[in-house]
Amino acid sequence: MAEAKKLFIKTYGCQMNVYDSERMAEALGASGYVTTDSADDADMILLNTCHIREKAAEKVYSELGRFKTLKAANPELKIGVAGCVAQAEGEEIMRRQPLVDLVVGPQTYHRLPAMEQAVRAGQRAVDTEFPEEDKFEHLPKGPRAIRAPTAFLTVQEGCDKFCAFCVVPYTRGAEVSRPVARILGEARDLVLRGVREITLLGQNVNAYHGAGEDGDWGLARLIRELAKLDGLERIRFTTSHPNDMEEDLIAAHGDEPKLMPYLHLPVQSGSDRILKAMNRKHTAESYIRLIERLRAARPDLLLSGDFIVGFPGESDQDFEETMALVRAVGYGQAYSFKYSPRPGTPAAERAGVPDEVASERLQRLQALLTEQQYATQDAMIGREVSVLFEKPGREAGQMVGKSEYLHAVHVTNPKVQIGQIARVRVMGRTSNSLAAELV
Ligand code: SAH
Ligand code: SF4
Ligand code: F3S
Numbered sequence: 424m425a426e427a428k429k430l431f432i433k434t435y436g437c438q439m440n441v442y443d444s445e446r447m448a449e450a451l452g453a454s455g456y457v458t459t460d461s462a463d464d465a466d467m468i469l470l471n472t473c474h475i476r477e478k479a480a481e482k483v484y485s486e487l488g489r490f491k492t493l494k495a496a497n498p499e500l501k502i503g504v505a506g507c508v509a510q511a512e513g514e515e516i517m518r519r520q521p522l523v524d525l526v527v528g529p530q531t532y533h534r535l536p537a538m539e540q541a542v543r544a545g546q547r548a549v550d551t552e553f554p555e556e557d558k559f560e561h562l563p564k565g566p567r568a569i570r571a572p573t574a575f576l577t578v579q580e581g582c583d584k585f586c587a588f589c590v591v592p593y594t595r596g597a598e599v600s601r602p603v604a605r606i607l608g609e610a611r612d613l614v615l616r617g618v619r620e621i622t623l624l625g626q627n628v629n630a631y632h633g634a635g636e637d638g639d640w641g642l643a644r645l646i647r648e649l650a651k652l653d654g655l656e657r658i659r660f661t662t663s664h665p666n667d668m669e670e671d672l673i674a675a676h677g678d679e680p681k682l683m684p685y686l687h688l689p690v691q692s693g694s695d696r697i698l699k700a701m702n703r704k705h706t707a708e709s710y711i712r713l714i715e716r717l718r719a720a721r722p723d724l725l726l727s728g729d730f731i732v733g734f735p736g737e738s739d740q741d742f743e744e745t746m747a748l749v750r751a752v753g754y755g756q757a758y759s760f761k762y763s764p765r766p767g768t769p770a771a772e773r774a775g776v777p778d779e780v781a782s783e784r785l786q787r788l789q790a791l792l793t794e795q796q797y798a799t800q801d802a803m804i805g806r807e808v809s810v811l812f813e814k815p816g817r818e819a820g821q822m823v824g825k826s827e828y829l830h831a832v833h834v835t836n837p838k839v840q841i842g843q844i845a846r847v848r849v850m851g852r853t854s855n856s857l858a859a860e861l862v
Contacts, residue, residue, distance in 0.1 A: 430456040431465035436473025442575040444471045449563045454536045467501045472508035474590050476763035487520045507594035513551040533561035553596045569616040572842035579625030587702045587770040600633035620657035629663040643671035650681040661687045665705045677720030685829045689729035693748030694741035725755035725828040733762040733781025735773035742784050755799040757792045803849045811844045831856035
């Protein structure tokens with residue numbers, strides 16, 4: 424048997440890229456590749472990239488520059504760019520960086536084995552189509568390689584919302600939901616291999632409408648069906664849009680015990696004027712009402728969100744409205760970003776807010792969000808939570824895992840195995856994680 428070729432994949436961006444990287448590794452596994460943790464001994468390097476903000480996209484080019492010496496040392500080394508930068512910039516990457524052999528978009532990576540052959544034959548290959556066929560149907564069907572008791576499972580891809588700032592509808596394409604049977608099959612397989620927690624993924628996951636045996640299923644019904652799987656203990660989903668939060672999904676937070684009490688629900692801004700300019704199609708008020716309904720169903724729901732500051736036209740007053748919304752909601756944790764103009768999006772044409780102003784706003788918003796995060800964590804002290812243990816911690820004897828609320832929790836010298844769920848009492852907070860003792 425020929426010696427296995429080594430594949431190094433570096434993943435940027437969202438969880439869907441993490442999922443895709445695993446699928447790419449499996450696709451190339453069929454061509455004789457095994458993954459390696461080091462770029463130095465790789466026969467193929469793939470960067471699975473993110474285009475969401477300018478900084479994310481630029482990272483790719485600086486990373487590629489660093490591979491020059493590796494390629495000089497090993498002329499057989501092939502370098503590929505996958506993901507959303509690949510989709511957005513395709514041929515441009517080939518022009519800017521001659522050492523790239525292969526560019527593949529998020530919807531065509533099932534074609535990697537054929538592209539790899541072309542590249543080994545000395546060609547450069549680009550494929551950023553939005554093909555007719557479903558890539559999932561052309562990826563290896565065998566069991567997924569499992570390394571942890573938690574796994575991602577893509578159920579929906581793409582976005583039809585076209586928020587004025589966002590590249591996702593262009594890089595991932597139109598909304599597509601995978602059929603129910605395929606998702607249940609993949610989930611069963613994960614559970615058989617020891618997975619206890621599945622996070623359902625989609626750019627707009629709560630818009631899920633997949634074909635079931637009796638017509639279209641929404642996300643709530645899919646979650647309820649998954650919850651019947653013995654051995655699967657926890658279900659999460661991300662990322663949701665406020666406008667697709669349907670009644671049944673809100674109810675599931677109250678009556679489906681396997682659905683974890685954590686929800687990432689981006690709002691972006693607290694100003695209706697800015698929300699309108701962003702094409703978000705919801706208001707600050709409608710978002711707050713929605714949170715109230717969710718909390719009525721599940722009072723201990725921990726909320727997470729995304730915010731953009733310095734969107735074109737954002738005044739001091741608009742920003743204060745964002746701060747007011749954050750105070751009104753009370754987030755357990757959240758992500759916030761300075762607006763970054765993205766080529767091809769409607770907002771890129773509009774005059775921006777001065778950078779110093781945007782930076783100052785971001786600082787204030789992040790200070791408030793961090794304060795809320797710490798307060799939420801501190802409120803856990805003395806309480807009992809369930810932890811799914813995922814790996815050994817940094818210190819000797821430590822094990823770390825996640826609570827229902829997605830808090831990182833570490834316990835010293837517990838008698839637990841990886842993959843086990845145990846009750847613990849939270850004793851304190853150390854910066855970003857909670858210290859606990861087994862009950
Ligand atoms: N599908 C998800 C996430 C999209 S990207 C959703 O709709 O919420 C993740 C986050 O990146 C967004 O929620 C937004 O806050 C941020 N983001 C997207 N485009 C951006 C841009 N041009 N500049 C700054 N932040 C951006
Ligand atoms: Fe982007 Fe808006 Fe779609 Fe989210 S809903 S992926 S922010 S266009
Ligand atoms: Fe980035 Fe593409 Fe995800 S742009 S956030 S990797 S969908």
